[in-house]
Amino acid sequence: MTILAKEKTNISVDVLEKISNTDLADLCYNTEQAIKAGGGFGWITVPPRDVLKKYWNSMMLVSTNTLIVGRLNGDIAGSMQLSFYPPNNEAQKTISSIKSHFVAPWARGYGLAKAMIDYAILKSKENNKINIQLDIRETQTAAIQLFESKGFIRWGENPRYAFVNGNPIKGYYYYRNI
Numbered sequence: 001m002t003i004l005a006k007e008k009t010n011i012s013v014d015v016l017e018k019i020s021n022t023d024l025a026d027l028c029y030n031t032e033q034a035i036k037a038g039g040g041f042g043w044i045t046v047p048p049r050d051v052l053k054k055y056w057n058s059m060m061l062v063s064t065n066t067l068i069v070g071r072l073n074g075d076i077a078g079s080m081q082l083s084f085y086p087p088n089n090e091a092q093k094t095i096s097s098i099k100s101h102f103v104a105p106w107a108r109g110y111g112l113a114k115a116m117i118d119y120a121i122l123k124s125k126e127n128n129k130i131n132i133q134l135d136i137r138e139t140q141t142a143a144i145q146l147f148e149s150k151g152f153i154r155w156g157e158n159p160r161y162a163f164v165n166g167n168p169i170k171g172y173y174y175y176r177n178i
């Protein structure tokens with residue numbers, strides 16, 4: 001039964017310091033699934049595997065980025081990039097940003113996205129951040145509901161935040177003090 005399956009599901013969150021071949025394959029597969037479901041953090045169509053591999057490998061090289069992954073029974077099922085400003089930016093040194101947060105469609109509803117947000121808040125506090133920011137397309141209704149339920153405050157919107165098939169999509173901007 002679904003309920004039994006849910007009860008047996010173990011979720012965990014960690015920072016990915018190095019990508020193993022298994023983790024890379026999971027990340028690529030889950031990205032493809034998320035793009036097909038309409039929420040592939042910017043991608044509208046599924047790119048070739050090589051492009052996805054390069055994307056995830058390059059994530060590890062950005063020193064101001066922390067790649068947080070959510071796991072379902074040990075397998076990567078979602079991720080989030082927690083980004084800090086570079087050291088030269090003293091004015092924004094206490095701010096972190098959440099980018100490209102997603103959970104694969106097959107792993108949704110288990111609390112994985114919430115767990116990654118809690119972890120991002122923890123990591124931000126550990127790094128002396130006092131404020132977290134993010135932006136979301138208006139069409140990402142689950143994410144909007146999720147971040148608002150986590151106390152993120154909408155402070156602005158951009159009517160031409162993104163374009164899908166030539167049509168403008170509104171975007172919302174959020175912050176939360178921590």
Ligand SMILES: CC(C)(COP(=O)(O)OP(=O)(O)OC[C@H]1O[C@@H](n2cnc3c(N)ncnc32)[C@H](O)[C@@H]1OP(=O)(O)O)[C@@H](O)C(=O)NCCC(=O)NCCS
Pocket residue numbers: 034038039040041099100101102103104107108109110111112113114115134135136140141142143145146147149
């Ligand atoms: C948004 C997303 C990350 C949620 O992942 P998830 O693992 O299913 O979320 P969780 O189980 O941790 O949290 C569920 C919460 O999210 C919100 N939520 C999830 N699915 C929802 C839906 N279909 N409609 C409305 N709210 C929804 C609710 O607040 C819910 O809380 P509740 O269970 O107490 O009602 C996932 O749907 C996703 O990857 N979407 C596409 C990518 C995206 O929009 N990313 C955000 C860019 S910043």
